[in-house]
Amino acid sequence: MRSLLVIMLVFFITSSKCDASNSVRYYKCTTERGSVYSKHPCPGNATQYQLVYNDAGDEVTAEQQLHYKTLNNIEKTQIIRNLQREISKKRHDVAMLNQKRDRAEREQQAKLDKASKGRDSKKVNKEVQRSLKAINKDYFNQKKVIDKEIDKLEKKLKRFVD
Structure with missing residues (x-):
């Protein structure tokens, strides 16, 4: 403004x-x-x-030039800070995805352990393997999107820091 x-x-x-x-x-x-x-x-x-x-x-007086330089430095500092916050937020999102995937894998492993004691262990084993494959596929797709966003943000940040 x-x-x-x-x-x-x-x-x-x-x-x-x-x-x-x-x-x-x-x-x-x-x-x-x-x-x-x-x-x-x-x-x-x-x-x-x-x-x-x-x-x-x-x-343009020296005082005016100093004022413009100060404003430019303030804006640059704000942009850098906002980009760093956004990168931190995206990294936190990746950590939350890891936790979500680990939790789902533990649940599937518990289901497999419980079924190994029963008669339908082969059927449950196949179901668990499909579920784990779907969980990992979803995880890697979401992680790929977030990693691309992080790369874009880091490139923007690099332009302002250099």
Whole structure:
């Protein structure tokens, strides 16, 4: 939102330089979706603001450059932190998949152990083998999807860290 405001203000400043004035009027309109900034007042409740600037040429002061660098560093830090959180969340999802698969395998093994004492052990053995195959297939499919998502996130993170 701040970057949008900065862009809009720069637009207003540069467009008003043709008028040779040292101030720009802009309007803040509050809507259901949020705030909108415009050169023209909106039909609802618009608040008028005036931005005064120095017409010292196109030179950017060192203080302004430092401010932009600080904003860029803050945004970069936020993006890195959010990507790291997302990667951590995906790794947690993989751990939960492992637990779910292990639990299902233990249940099938218990079923097999219980059936080995009865007459239908071959039938139950085949059923357990099919179930284990289905459990593993589902696990590997879900893990493959999550691993791809983690790889994409790590590539994005690498772009910001390097």
